[in-house]
Amino acid sequence: MRVTRTSSAASIAVIVGTIILIALIAAPWWAGRADMRLLGEIFLYLALASLWNLMAGYAGLVSVGQQAYVGFGGYMLFALTIFGGLPPLVAIAGAGVLGALIAVPVALLIFRLRGAYFAIGTWVMAEVFRLIFAQVSALGGGSGSSLPVDIVRSMAEGRDAREALSYWLALGIAVVVIAAVYLYLRSRQGLALTAIRDNELAAASLGIDIWRTKFVVYVVTGALTAMVGALIFLQKLRISPDAAFSVNDWTAFVIFIVVIGGIGTIEGPIIGTLVFFALRETLSDLGTVYLMVLGLVAIIVMLKAPKGIWGLVRARFDLQLFPLGYRVIQNKTDKD
Amino acid sequence: MPSILQLNGLTKSFGAVTVADDLSCDLEQGEALGIIGPNGAGKTTMFNLITGTLAPNAGSIRFQGQDVTSLSAARRCRAGMARSFQVPQPFSGMTVFENAMIAATQAAGLSGRAAETLCLDVLEQTELMNKANTLAGGLTLLNRKRLELTRALCAKPKLLMLDEIAGGLTENECVSLVRTIKEIHASGVSIIWIEHVVHALISVVDRLIVIDFGRKIADGEPKAIMKSAEVQEIYLGIAIDD
Numbered sequence: 020m021r022v023t024r025t026s027s028a029a030s031i032a033v034i035v036g037t038i039i040l041i042a043l044i045a046a047p048w049w050a051g052r053a054d055m056r057l058l059g060e061i062f063l064y065l066a067l068a069s070l071w072n073l074m075a076g077y078a079g080l081v082s083v084g085q086q087a088y089v090g091f092g093g094y095m096l097f098a099l100t101i102f103g104g105l106p107p108l109v110a111i112a113g114a115g116v117l118g119a120l121i122a123v124p125v126a127l128l129i130f131r132l133r134g135a136y137f138a139i140g141t142w143v144m145a146e147v148f149r150l151i152f153a154q155v156s157a158l159g160g161g162s163g164s165s166l167p168v169d170i171v172r173s174m175a176e177g178r179d180a181r182e183a184l185s186y187w188l189a190l191g192i193a194v195v196v197i198a199a200v201y202l203y204l205r206s207r208q209g210l211a212l213t214a215i216r217d218n219e220l221a222a223a224s225l226g227i228d229i230w231r232t233k234f235v236v237y238v239v240t241g242a243l244t245a246m247v248g249a250l251i252f253l254q255k256l257r258i259s260p261d262a263a264f265s266v267n268d269w270t271a272f273v274i275f276i277v278v279i280g281g282i283g284t285i286e287g288p289i290i291g292t293l294v295f296f297a298l299r300e301t302l303s304d305l306g307t308v309y310l311m312v313l314g315l316v317a318i319i320v321m322l323k324a325p326k327g328i329w330g331l332v333r334a335r336f337d338l339q340l341f342p343l344g345y346r347v348i349q350n351k352t353d354k355d
Numbered sequence: 356m357p358s359i360l361q362l363n364g365l366t367k368s369f370g371a372v373t374v375a376d377d378l379s380c381d382l383e384q385g386e387a388l389g390i391i392g393p394n395g396a397g398k399t400t401m402f403n404l405i406t407g408t409l410a411p412n413a414g415s416i417r418f419q420g421q422d423v424t425s426l427s428a429a430r431r432c433r434a435g436m437a438r439s440f441q442v443p444q445p446f447s448g449m450t451v452f453e454n455a456m457i458a459a460t461q462a463a464g465l466s467g468r469a470a471e472t473l474c475l476d477v478l479e480q481t482e483l484m485n486k487a488n489t490l491a492g493g494l495t496l497l498n499r500k501r502l503e504l505t506r507a508l509c510a511k512p513k514l515l516m517l518d519e520i521a522g523g524l525t526e527n528e529c530v531s532l533v534r535t536i537k538e539i540h541a542s543g544v545s546i547i548w549i550e551h552v553v554h555a556l557i558s559v560v561d562r563l564i565v566i567d568f569g570r571k572i573a574d575g576e577p578k579a580i581m582k583s584a585e586v587q588e589i590y591l592g593i594a595i596d597d
């Protein structure tokens with residue numbers, strides 16, 4: 020009798036994943052500027068979706084207010100570079116630290132709410148953030164501001180180098196987020212979180228501190244989401260309250276991605292991101308029809324495959340690319 | 356022998372209904388206590404109060420000499436209490452083995468090989484090994500009950516609390532369950548066992564208490580208790596005029 024935490028599918032996934040990653044790292048040498056921008060955007064959405072999935076799919080914290088952290092991170096990039104004089108890369112890390120700090124009081128407040136009230140609370144908090152930043156005239160108030168040219172130039176010599184750097188940063192944060200989620204879920208704390216996902220009563224009775232586990236997830240998610248937000252607005256070079264705290268862009272699309280991909284799995288957000296961008300790139304010329312198609316796809320998936328596309332694949336093939344669980348292997352000599 | 360658990364005047368009401376009425380009880384280190392009483396008497400509620408799933412309206416709970424009345428269920432578990440749920444509460448999306456691992460890692464505080472080995476041993480003991488890789492959500496009721504016992508044992512408790520785990524077992528299964536619980540008891544673990552299958556209960560416990568309408572109405576040597584008039588009345592439904 021022995022216990023294993025890997026599978027042959029996972030070993031293949033490591034090899035294939037490494038090859039894809041190397042190809043993606045090399046993209047500045049083979050991809051055009053437009054393709055790299057699109058890939059960068061895909062990576063940032065992948066990071067947002069993986070984080071939202073950790074929170075909603077595992078910790079049961081269904082937030083519709085993550086735009087609060089995206090926008091906060093974006094604004095912190097601008098504030099720390101313009102007023103703090105920090106280099107953009109340091110400012111991105113700073114946005115993460117400040118994101119964690121601001122997440123603490125927010126969590127203390129909204130963790131008093133349950134279920135639908137929690138969701139509404141997160142949205143209200145995001146609106147509060149938006150209204151506050153709209154008041155900061157030094158950052159352009161309601162109409163927003165642009166990142167000064169000298170700060171942009173300080174990142175790297177020449178436009179190509181800057182675009183490559185910002186591409187690698189986006190790729191980097193996506194890899195860091197997915198790796199962090201994976202390692203966390205495999206850890207003792209992650210096991211506790213998965214238990215909470217399934218049954219809070221039993222989890223508490225088996226020694227798991229539910230509040231603290233969710234709190235840690237919320238704060239870490241807030242920090243990483245703020246870093247993603249900083250990267251998003253480093254690509255855009257312009258920020259305004261409406262763009263920074265857009266519930267559509269930073270929460271609705273993200274929820275769509277996670278739900279169609281498969282909530283509560285690491286693979287789900289990856290599949291979902293690919294499907295979302297495939298739809299967007301083929302249908303976005305159609306205007307509002309595009310949004311209707313998104314809605315239709317979401318409804319069909321929710322009805323036909325409530326666990327998303329990955330849920331379907333997993334049920335059919337018993338496949339896990341990111342093995343989180345344990346398998347007991349009975350020795351061949353054991354009978355019965 | 357020092358007490359492992361002391362209940363002092365525990366009281367709990369849901370609205371106008373009192374489901375625990377001034378309950379007091381001492382459990383000695385290593386003792387096995389049985390609890391019987393009709394459905395709705397408040398036995399499970401008593402477990403909920405002891406383990407911290409519910410907070411009492413009045414009274415206190417001491418565990419290993421420490422007042423735990425205001426501690427969370429999680430803290431009490433880590434201090435050495437483990438329970439099974441009468442209505443099984445599996446982690447449905449995790450396998451049987453992973454359910455056991457939750458108890459071994461979170462409650463018993465083990466990690467790595469030590470946790471895995473404990474889980475394998477307990478699964479062998481509770482006869483769930485052949486379901487180790489099955490998702491807990493897909494188990495039959497009987498196996499869910501076995502899983503409840505498995506998880507409680509993987510928590511390596513000092514006080515094991517079992518809530519009606521023998522119901523629905525065949526005679527053979529019941530015999531092997533009794534054997535398992537006796538082994539655990541013999542290893543020094545204190546036990547409180549709520550059970551309707553009285554002959555199984557009596558064969559294990561040192562002492563029996565009877566609960567009715569949230570009150571403790573009898574407490575003593577199991578065989579003597581079972582013969583007493585009040586218990587006869589409750590179990591045989593014979594009204595005795597007073």
Ligand SMILES: Nc1ncnc2c1ncn2[C@@H]1O[C@H](COP(=O)(O)OP(=O)(O)O)[C@@H](O)[C@H]1O
Nearest residue numbers: 369372374392393394395396397398399400401
């Ligand atoms: N959370 C609750 N809310 C309201 N009533 C409850 C709750 N839990 C138990 N009860 C009631 O308390 C009484 C005792 O229940 P319980 O402790 O489960 O009894 P037993 O385990 O002895 O069958 C029952 O009448 C039950 O309906």
Ligand SMILES: [Mg+2]
Nearest residue numbers: 398399400441
């Ligand atoms: Mg009961």
